[in-house]
Structures are given as structure tokens and as C-alpha cells.
Amino acid sequence: MGNFQKNVKDILALDYGKDMKEATTIELYHAVSKAAMKETGLDFVTKAKEAEGKKACYLSAEFLVGRLVYNNLLNLGLLHQFGELMSENGRDMREFEEIEDAALGNGGLGRLAACFLDSGATIGANLSGYGIRYKYGLFKQTIENGFQKEYPDDWTKAGDPWSVRTEEDKVLVHFKGQDVYAVPYDMPVIGYGAKKVNLLRLWQAEAVNEFHFDLFNEQNYDKEAKERNAAAAISAVLYPNDSTKAGKQLRLKQQYFFSSASLQDMVRTYKKKFGNDFSKFSAEYAIQLNDTHPTVAIPELLRILMAEEGLSFAKAHKIAKETFAYTNHTIMAEALEKWDISLFKSVIPQVYKYVVMLQKALRKELTKLGVNENDQWQYDIISGNLIHMARMAIFASHSTNGVAQIHTEILKNDALKEWYAVYPERFNNKTNGITQRRWLALCNQELSGFITDKIGSGWVTDLSKLKKLEAFAEDKETLQKFDEIKKLKKQQLAEFVLAKEGVELNTNAIFDIQIKRLHEYKRQLLNALSILDIYFGIKDGRIKDFYPTTFIFGAKAAPGYYRAKGIIKFINEIAKLVANDPEVNGKLQVVFVQNYNVSYAEKLVTAADVSEQISTAGTEASGTGNMKLMLNGAVTLGTYDGANVEIVAEAGEENNYIFGKRVEEIEALKNNYNARALYESEPRIKRVVDTLVDGTLSDDGTGMFAELYHALLDGAHWHQPDHYFLFADFISYCDAKLRVNRDYQDTLAFRKKCFLNTANAGKFSSDRTIRDYVEDVWKL
Ligand code: 26Q
Numbered sequence: 001m002g003n004f005q006k007n008v009k010d011i012l013a014l015d016y017g018k019d020m021k022e023a024t025t026i027e028l029y030h031a032v033s034k035a036a037m038k039e040t041g042l043d044f045v046t047k048a049k050e051a052e053g054k055k056a057c058y059l060s061a062e063f064l065v066g067r068l069v070y071n072n073l074l075n076l077g078l079l080h081q082f083g084e085l086m087s088e089n090g091r092d093m094r095e096f097e098e099i100e101d102a103a104l105g106n107g108g109l110g111r112l113a114a115c116f117l118d119s120g121a122t123i124g125a126n127l128s129g130y131g132i133r134y135k136y137g138l139f140k141q142t143i144e145n146g147f148q149k150e151y152p153d154d155w156t157k158a159g160d161p162w163s164v165r166t167e168e169d170k171v172l173v174h175f176k177g178q179d180v181y182a183v184p185y186d187m188p189v190i191g192y193g194a195k196k197v198n199l200l201r202l203w204q205a206e207a208v209n210e211f212h213f214d215l216f217n218e219q220n221y222d223k224e225a226k227e228r229n230a231a232a233a234i235s236a237v238l239y240p241n242d243s244t245k246a247g248k249q250l251r252l253k254q255q256y257f258f259s260s261a262s263l264q265d266m267v268r269t270y271k272k273k274f275g276n277d278f279s280k281f282s283a284e285y286a287i288q289l290n291d292t293h294p295t296v297a298i299p300e301l302l303r304i305l306m307a308e309e310g311l312s313f314a315k316a317h318k319i320a321k322e323t324f325a326y327t328n329h330t331i332m333a334e335a336l337e338k339w340d341i342s343l344f345k346s347v348i349p350q351v352y353k354y355v356v357m358l359q360k361a362l363r364k365e366l367t368k369l370g371v372n373e374n375d376q377w378q379y380d381i382i383s384g385n386l387i388h389m390a391r392m393a394i395f396a397s398h399s400t401n402g403v404a405q406i407h408t409e410i411l412k413n414d415a416l417k418e419w420y421a422v423y424p425e426r427f428n429n430k431t432n433g434i435t436q437r438r439w440l441a442l443c444n445q446e447l448s449g450f451i452t453d454k455i456g457s458g459w460v461t462d463l464s465k466l467k468k469l470e471a472f473a474e475d476k477e478t479l480q481k482f483d484e485i486k487k488l489k490k491q492q493l494a495e496f497v498l499a500k501e502g503v504e505l506n507t508n509a510i511f512d513i514q515i516k517r518l519h520e521y522k523r524q525l526l527n528a529l530s531i532l533d534i535y536f537g538i539k540d541g542r543i544k545d546f547y548p549t550t551f552i553f554g555a556k557a558a559p560g561y562y563r564a565k566g567i568i569k570f571i572n573e574i575a576k577l578v579a580n581d582p583e584v585n586g587k588l589q590v591v592f593v594q595n596y597n598v599s600y601a602e603k604l605v606t607a608a609d610v611s612e613q614i615s616t617a618g619t620e621a622s623g624t625g626n627m628k629l630m631l632n633g634a635v636t637l638g639t640y641d642g643a644n645v646e647i648v649a650e651a652g653e654e655n656n657y658i659f660g661k662r663v664e665e666i667e668a669l670k671n672n673y674n675a676r677a678l679y680e681s682e683p684r685i686k687r688v689v690d691t692l693v694d695g696t697l698s699d700d701g702t703g704m705f706a707e708l709y710h711a712l713l714d715g716a717h718w719h720q721p722d723h724y725f726l727f728a729d730f731i732s733y734c735d736a737k738l739r740v741n742r743d744y745q746d747t748l749a750f751r752k753k754c755f756l757n758t759a760n761a762g763k764f765s766s767d768r769t770i771r772d773y774v775e776d777v778w779k780l
Pocket of ligand 1: 106107108109110112239240241242243244245246247251329330337403432620621622623624642
């Protein structure tokens with residue numbers, strides 16, 4: 001019996017007085033996690049803090065780590081021993097699936113941060129994460145009568161065995177009229193093979209005062225409770241919007257809270273080593289800002305260096321510029337974060353004057369760079385009554401990067417072109433990636449084993465090795481086995497979906513999957529309309545020999561995003577229509593799964609034949625789900641947008657299904673787009689759009705479908721009709737879908753396309769992305 005296995009048993013006995021057979025799932029979960037923490041090294045906090053050399057700090061409002069137990073066991077090399085221990089005692093390895101799943105993020109940006117940490121520790125880089133320990137993660141979603149409902153996600157209710165509270169490192173954070181403690185909870189980030197353990201430090205907000213029993217009487221009970229609640233409120237909930245809109249005081253408090261705490265932590269550690277000489281600060285730390293959410297860290301560093309350490313503005317500004325780097329995750333100008341000056345001053349007045357100093361320095365520098373006085377307003381950090389966070393981040397850092405080639409080009413030539421004109425050397429691209437440990441080794445053990453049999457296990461830490469698979473692309477037996485694995489993953493998914501949703505999936509069908517946050521620009525509505533087109537096409541006899549297809553959706557809508565919620569209802573009504581129609585229900589199936597999250601994604605990506613990546617060209621910065629599906633052998637049905645462009649460049653246009661207008665064509669359309677004319681002239685468009693209002697489908701009297709109809713045909717909320725050009729791409733999209741359907745009927749030819757996608761996914765490892773950051777930006 002291995003050390004680890006013995007430890008699990010000992011902990012069970014000591015903590016609960018039980019054996020492997022008697023222990024409850026939660027008890028066993030705690031014992032397994034504790035034993036794994038022991039293998040990690042119980043001094044992991046000390047060790048990480050003593051790491052030699054320059055450190056990169058990833059500041060992010062979100063770390064969507066998902067379920068940790070299996071991932072940590074994998075990276076510790078204990079997954080096999082764990083499986084053995086469980087089965088020997090008549091227990092199921094998957095028992096813990098009902099317990100933990102830390103959703104401390106919304107979607108792409110948060111999950112990217114988690115993948116980056118895994119890669120940083122695996123390649124041996126000093127990369128730590130700094131964020132917020134939200135009490136409630138992203139809401140849980142159910143679908144009731146076709147509508148989304150939200151419930152709180154109390155992610156620590158079964159405890160949090162992966163964190164340690166590092167009380168001695170707590171710091172004070174000041175707000176106007178309120179001081180709070182930021183208390184760090186440290187999670188080990190275990191690199192694959194466990195050679196390196198980094199830290200994810202999440203700050204929890206707590207009241208400063210010890211509970212005062214003398215105050216705790218009738219009169220002061222209120223005051224005591226109020227202060228305690230106001231402090232805890234700062235780290236209470238994750239904002240569920242995944243595009244900027246909040247503009248709320250509490251959101252700014254969250255941002256300053258973790259930015260200030262993280263900087264205080266760095267400055268304190270730095271001073272222990274170097275004393276008051278700050279000339280080496282940027283040689284000791286690189287700080288990556290994950291979008292503008294932590295950008296208030298820039299004036300906060302100025303404040304600390306100037307007000308507390310006595311440096312001049314010139315010196316502090318130079319240090320900030322050398323230390324900070326900024327990642328942009330969105331193109332859409334309206335999504336760039338701005339704060340009201342009066343709100344900013346009402347929350348953190350002590351920081352505002354450093355923003356003013358930056359604004360003054362900006363103007364001075366622009367003049368020096370020869371920018372005409374009359375053009376300088378375009379750059380203003382302080383403009384009208386607003387503070388532009390992205391402008392501040394670009395000006396006061398040395399690096400601004402986009403997250404896919406096309407995205408970076410759009411930043412340089414369009415969205416941020418005036419900045420590119422004055423600071424071209426600051427702009428660079430870092431195409432996103434995903435960790436193959438979670439997104440293949442862990443979630444698809446069948447495919448992993450198969451790949452390792454063919455080419456060895458080197459791909460686990462060097463994904464470019466997958467290229468070796470190409471040698472087998474003509475081999476019938478290989479493709480047959482590949483096909484069988486996909487079939488098996490479909491059956492496993494079907495079992496899970498039956499248990500969760502009560503729906504039986506047709507595992508002989510094509511699995512066509514769209515999983516991502518619900519957003520108009522991601523065009524789930526286009527997918528839904530195309531399914532209706534197929535539905536009518538089959539019924540009319542226009543579409544013959546249609547190969548049975550199961551369309552699966554997973555998506556959460558921001559709770560206040562009314563139109564997105566209407567789209568969810570619409571998809572669910574289509575699912576019902578199709579399921580109840582005997583003319584089509586052997587051929588078409590539509591399923592909207594509830595509570596799509598990281599763990600659900602792990603199952604869905606392995607079972608997909610078709611990956612839906614259909615955003616309007618120029619709107620999706622990168623996408624990372626596209627990479628997960630590709631890696632697991634799905635073809636991309638997508639537009640020329642985000643990382644799709646690089647995916648087909650790697651895997652071949654002929655092995656994927658690209659459709660629709662390109663960025664330039666969309667740009668050209670913007671000035672003379674007539675959605676209604678397209679609707680009137682194309683009967684297939686008219687037919688499917690009319691289902692929103694002609695009684696085919698019901699929104700239960702909410703008016704949601706009529707609102708969608710008007711948004712498409714008349715425009716609403718300062719947006720032109722069909723703002724995301726669904727009609728412009730409709731026919732091209734439906735054609736591509738039918739091409740997929742035809743091609744699928746030649747099983748091995750289609751599987752070869754899938755196989756070549758897996759073989760060419762090497763570029764999309766986050767190990768590669770992190771190496772690029774380490775070399776070009778952080779200079780570790
Ligand atoms: C901002 C202010 C107030 C409240 C919430 C927010 C907020 C929160 C989350 C704004 C944006 C987000 C998340 C954005 C996001 O996930 N963007 C995605 O980032 C991925 C990683 O780079 C890309 O692959 C996706 O293309 C991009 O949409």
C-alpha cells in the first residue's frame with residue numbers, strides 16, 4: 001500500500017473514527033484532499049514565498065479553477081493510486097463529482113487564468129495568482145419551464161480542504177469611512193509531476209474589529225453587525241456579468257480591495273529583501289493585469305511608492321511602467337471599463353490624485369511625442385466625468401496584448417489605433433491556450449491512453465508532440481479506434497445527461513455542441529434559427545437523407561440580460577417542438593443542459609463531433625472552448641473570428657467548416673445593412689424568424705420572443721436591426737451545417753478530419769502561451 005493510500009486511511013481514522021467503507025463521501029473527500037495536501041508538501045506556502053528569482057503575479061478578478069480534487073491528484077501522480085484505493089473498498093472514483101466545483105469566474109477570462117496557473121507551475125515558472133475569495137461563485141442555473149433560474153453557489157459548504165488561511169499575511173485596505181482586513185487564503189498550484197508548487201492567493205474581506213462583547217448589547221448590536229457585514233460584503237459575490245456594465249460601487253471596492261492587498265503583499269516582501277531601495281522592484285516583480293479589472297493597481301502602486309515610501313512621481317511612474325503589463329480581452333469599444341469620477345472619489349479618494357498625475361504625465365508625453373494638441377483628448381485617462389481604465393493601463397505599462405492574432409490586429413488597426421500610433425513597441429499578441437492536463441489527460445482518459453500508446457506520453461508536457469499522430473492519419477484501424485472512443489464518450493455523456501436532465505440522447509447521432517456564455521455576439525440565436533430551418537426543411541422534403549443530429553447547448557445568461565434569457569427560452573421551446581414531432585424526432589434532437597460549468601464542459605468536449613464557434617467576425621477576441629473541442633477531436637463549424645482563424649491554419653481549412661462574412665466584409669456591411677430586406681427576400685429566413693411571433697412557439701406570455709423579433713427587424717436600445725448580422729450569415733451557415741451532415745456519412749473520412757484536428761492542436765497549449773509571456777513580457 002502506498003504512502004498516500006495509508007495516509008487517507010489514517011486521516012479517516014483520526015478525524016472521523018471510520019474506515020474506507022463507512023466514511024461518508026464528504027469525510028472521504030476531506031481525507032483524500034488532506035492526504036494529497038501532505039504529498040504537496042505542507043510547507044508549500046513558505047516554499048513558494050522563498051522561490052528564487054523574478055516573480056510574475058497574475059492579477060485577476062476571476063480564477064475559474066473548477067473541481068480541484070481530481071486535477072490535483074493527476075498532477076501529483078496519485079490518480080491511479082486513488083482509483084485503486086476506491087475500487088478496493090467498493091467505492092466509485094466519481095463520488096466527489098457532487099461535492100466541489102469552485103466557480104470563481106464567469107467564463108473564458110476566468111478559466112484562462114486557471115489554465116495559466118497550471119501551465120506556469122508545470123513549466124517551472126514563478127507565477128502566482130492573486131484574486132478574490134468570493135463566498136459565492138457564479139450562480140447555479142436551472143431551467144424551469146424553459147426559463148433560466150438562478151441560485152446561489154455556496155462553493156465551500158462542504159469545506160475547503162485546498163486552502164490554508166495565512167493569517168500572518170493579512171493586510172489593511174482603506175476605503176472612505178471603512179477599513180477592512182484582506183486575509184489571504186492560499187491554494188497550492190501543483191505543476192504536473194509536482195516538481196513545482198506555486199500559490200494562488202485569494203483575499204477574503206473581514207471586519208477589522210474583534211467582536212466586541214462590550215458593544216454587543218441592545219443598543220450597539222446593530223452597529224456591530226453592520227460593520228461586520230459591510231466588510232464581508234466586499235468579497236461576498238462574484239459579479240455575474242461577463243462584459244462590462246456594472247459601474248457599481250461594490251464592484252470598484254472589489255477591484256481596489258484585491259489590487260491593493262496584492263501590492264501591499266509584494267511591497268512588504270520586497271522590502272524584507274531589498275530594504276527601501278526600490279530600484280530593483282521591476283526586476284523582482286512582473287504584474288500582469290487580466291483585463292482592466294485590476295488596473296486600479298497602477299495608481300495604487302504610485303500611492304504606495306510616493307505617499308508611503310517617499311519616492312518622486314518620476315521614479316514611481318517608471319517603476320510602474322516597467323512592472324505592469326495589460327491584457328485586453330475585448331474588442332467592443334462599449335465594453336471598455338470606465339469609472340465615474342465622483343463614484344471613484346467616494347470610494348477611494350486617496351487614490352484619485354495619482355490618476356490625475358498620470359493624466360498630466362500623459363499629456364506631457366503626448367506633446368513630446370509630437371501628437372497635435374487638438375488630437376490629445378482621444379487619449380485622456382480622465383475625460384469628462386469618467387476615468388478610462390484601458391487608457392490608463394496602456395499608458396502606464398510597457399506591454400498591451402491581445403489574445404489571438406486577429407484580435408491583436410484589430411486592436412492595433414482599429415479599437416486602439418491611436419495608441420498603436422504612439423506606442424507601437426508596446427503592442428504584442430499572446431494567443432490564448434488551454435492546459436492539456438485538464439482538457440485531455442484528465443477529462444478524456446480513453447483518448448489519452450490511445451494517444452500515449454501511439455506516440456508516448458510526451459504530449460502531456462509538450463503538446464506539439466501531437467503532430468506525430470499525423471503519421472497515422474491514413475491508417476484505417478487507427479481511425480476506427482478513434483471513432484470508437486468518440487462513441488464511448490458519447491455514451492458516457494448520455495448517461496450523465498440522462499441523470500441530470502432526464503433526457504435520453506441519441507448516441508448514434510452527430511453531436512453538435514455550442515457551449516459558452518449566452519451572448520448576442522456569440523449568436524446562439526443563429527444556431528437556433530438554423531435548427532428550425534433544418535426542421536422545416538425535413539418536413540417540407542427540401543432536406544433529404546439528413547443524418548440524425550443532436551444539438552446540445554450549454555450556457556448561462558447574466559441574470560439581468562433579458563434578451564439572452566429570451567434566447568434560452570427560445571432554444572428550449574424548439575427542443576420541445578422537435579421532441580414532440582414524430583416526423584422529425586428520430587432525426588433531430590435539441591437539448592439545453594442546465595448549469596453548464598467547468599465540470600460539465602469536461603464531459604461535453606470529449607463527446608462532440610462538431611464545435612460551434614459562430615460569433616460575428618470581429619467580436620470574439622479569441623475563444624478557448626474552440627481549442628478544448630478541437631483537442632478532443634471535433635471539427636470547427638465557425639466563422640473567421642478569434643482563434644478559429646489560427647485553428648484552421650493549423651488543422652487545415654479542409655478539415656473544418658468555415659462560413660460567413662469576414663471582418664472586412666462585416667465592416668463594409670455596417671453602413672448599409674438592411675436586415676428587413678434580407679428577411680423579406682429570403683423565405684427561409686422569414687419562416688424561421690416568424691416562429692418568434694406566429695404562434696409556432698410560445699414564450700408563455702412574457703413578450704420575450706416579440707422583443708427578439710423586434711431586435712432583429714427594427715432594432716432596439718440604440719442598436720441597428722440584427723446588430724450581429726445573423727441574416728447576413730444565415731444561408732452560408734445552414735449550407736455549412738448541411739455539408740457537415742453529408743460528410744459525416746462517410747464515417748472514416750469524417751473521423752480523419754477530427755483526428756487531424758487533435759493532431760494539430762499543439763499550438764493551443766497554455767504552456768506555449770505562458771512561455772511566450774515569460775520570454776516576451778515578464779522576462780523571468
Ligand atoms: C466587468 C465589470 C463589472 C462586472 C463584470 C465585468 C466583467 C467580468 C468578466 C467583464 C468581462 C468579463 C469576462 C470576459 C471574458 O471572459 N472575455 C473572454 O476572454 C477569453 C479569454 O481571453 C476570450 O477567449 C474570449 O474571446 C473573451 O470573450
